[in-house]
Amino acid sequence: MNIKISLEAFDPMREVQIYQHSSKEMAGKFGATSIFIGTMRDFNEGNDVIGMTLEHYPGMTEKQLEKIVAEATSQWPVLDVLVVHRVGDILPNEPIVVVAVWTSHRGNAFDASRYIMEALKTKAPFWKKELLKSDVERWLVKNTDGYL
Amino acid sequence: MNIKISLEAFDPMREVQIYQHSSKEMAGKFGATSIFIGTMRDFNEGNDVIGMTLEHYPGMTEKQLEKIVAEATSQWPVLDVLVVHRVGDILPNEPIVVVAVWTSHRGNAFDASRYIMEALKTKAPFWKKELLKSDVERWLVKNTDGYL
């Protein structure tokens, strides 16, 4: 399991690949990998967005992410998990988060990765402030429910 | 949308990345990417597996995959889809399939990618023959249900 908070732009596929290669025990054992990537869009709620600042609570964020991953691995037979989440100033089209889950069978990979994403969205202390094209800054108020 | 049958080993993350970069219209529009990768394991049903041959029905396979992707895009608001499926002789730890779905919102990415994977498993004409360590060849009889 690996959980990373990244102050810099990162390449989600590269992170997943490097992590997968580094895990010798997984080789030959995983049949399924489910990867979710959240990327910054250039629009939201009808407005053009030109930038975003992601604030977090150092320490608590990692702790909550570890708890979420532990909940997932206790619910589903999971071989490994990688979570990388960006913080700081972000531009449209840059990745915000990647969650990768390796399992033997596909159902568990889908279930666990979705669980981790939903829990991250509702419990991990991150806050987004958007900078609109109109030069207005606005804090996001609430995440939408991803199961609906 | 792109559907590819690959006779050669392929790098799923690279395929996804190249496809994403090639799609100029998507830039800034997708907030969610759900990627599923199926990889060959070195064991199955209690046996050590040292190789696999994947047969398909050229023409029908592509046609069924196109139909499945069209069903997914009519059910969920999807920006783009990439499906790459390997055929021929495969070794453990090599990728068999990648399904990538780009959407604005995450729920649709998860739903559509899972739908495509399940439909692919039950409808796309591919057949696996395993070569066991004991030198026995065995055709897989049935895929498991990935929603269970």
Add this chain to the structure above:
Amino acid sequence: MSIRVRYFASLKESLGRSEDNLEIDGLATVNEIWRYANPDKALPDNCLAAVNMAYVNLIDTVKDGDEVAFFPPVTGG
């Protein structure tokens, strides 16, 4: 009418051939095409059938020039 019949995977191996080219008179269902091509062997219960690369039922009829395929349950992905 001319019908091309194709077999895949374990069915192909157990029949020992990958296709038949039939010339038959009048209408025929997919089921009948199997019996023409394999008079001594019942179509295995779980086998699927396609006509011109689309799934069909065994009672569907085929027409001149059709490609009929028989194969076991699919196991891709």
Add this chain to the structure above:
Amino acid sequence: MSIRVRYFASLKESLGRSEDNLEIDGLATVNEIWRYANPDKALPDNCLAAVNMAYVNLIDTVKDGDEVAFFPPVTGG
């Protein structure tokens, strides 16, 4: 007891500060910690609270040395 109080995101901006260091006597709930630190301002309805980086209810009590945090609903991912 000594309590470090931290604020995040829009709550931090609206208060104009990111933390308080309180010295108070006796027991206190999370709710009371807020009132000590912000006597003139009600805690916004939807705000969340954590003690030592774990989520808590406003009626939970805090102890000497605890770090209490208040913040709006999270919007990561």
